[in-house]
Amino acid sequence: MKTDFEIGLKIAPHYIDWETMLWAATYADSNPIYTDFWNFDHFYPIYGDSEGPCLESWVTLSAIAQATSRIRVGCMVNGVHYRHPAVLANMASALDIVSNGRFELGLGAGWNEEESGAYGIDLGSLTERFDRFDEALEVIISLLHQETTSFKGNYFELHEALNNPKGPQARLPICIGGTGENRTLPSVAKFATHWNLPSFDEEMFQHKLNILKKHCETVSREITDIKISTHVFVQETTTDKAIIKQIQMQREAGINQSIIYFQPLVSTKRIEAVTKAINIEA
Numbered sequence: 001m002k003t004d005f006e007i008g009l010k011i012a013p014h015y016i017d018w019e020t021m022l023w024a025a026t027y028a029d030s031n032p033i034y035t036d037f038w039n040f041d042h043f044y045p046i047y048g049d050s051e052g053p054c055l056e057s058w059v060t061l062s063a064i065a066q067a068t069s070r071i072r073v074g075c076m077v078n079g080v081h082y083r084h085p086a087v088l089a090n091m092a093s094a095l096d097i098v099s100n101g102r103f104e105l106g107l108g109a110g111w112n113e114e115e116s117g118a119y120g121i122d123l124g125s126l127t128e129r130f131d132r133f134d135e136a137l138e139v140i141i142s143l144l145h146q147e148t149t150s151f152k153g154n155y156f157e158l159h160e161a162l163n164n165p166k167g168p169q170a171r172l173p174i175c176i177g178g179t180g181e182n183r184t185l186p187s188v189a190k191f192a193t194h195w196n197l198p199s200f201d202e203e204m205f206q207h208k209l210n211i212l213k214k215h216c217e218t219v220s221r222e223i224t225d226i227k228i229s230t231h232v233f234v235q236e237t238t239t240d241k242a243i244i245k246q247i248q249m250q251r252e253a254g255i256n257q258s259i260i261y262f263q264p265l266v267s268t269k270r271i272e273a274v275t276k277a278i279n280i281e282a
Helices: 018-029 057-067 085-098 113-119 126-145 184-191 202-218 240-253 268-281
Strands: 006-011 034-039 072-075 103-108 149-152 157-161 174-177 194-197 227-234 257-262
Touching: 006 018, 006 227, 018 034, 018 057, 018 268, 034 057, 034 257, 057 072, 057 085, 085 103, 085 126, 103 126, 126 149, 126 184, 174 184, 184 202, 194 202, 202 240, 227 240, 240 257, 240 268, 257 268
Parallel strands: 006 034, 006 257, 034 072, 072 103, 103 174, 174 194, 194 227, 227 257
Antiparallel strands: 149 157
């Protein structure tokens, strides 16, 4: 079910040292204003020089899950072409166990041509990406919740496949990111408990929301069953006033979770200052 308004914290693991990232996660865990901590799933930095440093998402998120006790954790979002969906489902169940039921699985079709090409990972055309994404969603959700999974598609084939043990959450939350009206939003309506709008523009959001409502009607689902989040991008020059204004605009527009997304270079002092400003307004 959709919840009351929430604020999350997102720190991408590029151009940041592990000590700062771990500090940010534990700091968020100790501040009740934050409900979630997110990272991203890339092997190359996606802002600035792509040859710079970037920590792997699942390893860092697993360590963060162990270092925290309250905050929910997730990756926004995992490109399904990087890992076989059966492997991803097993990883998700394990991390749900490690986090004691605080994990949310973010999923997307993938888009980064540079890192995919460098590693020899087939990204494919847009049609191929979303055909593969649809198959991966079916495989992952079945493995997360069924005793055995058999599946035969154009991209994946499973025969009485197992995923044991499963995580403590009876239904693992699935977050799907993106705004595509013909492929992404139908998948959100069918599979997701959480839709992430990557960036916020009120007119665009209302248009996409209406499209999502229509897709929900098609699959006999209530839009209120889906939590909706978006980002508040925080640069070095972004003022506290501008951050608060964005949060207020998003909340008034119908967003359920504003995710404060600090851009490199991330400093502990900046996170503390922004958090203090949000707390004062809350």
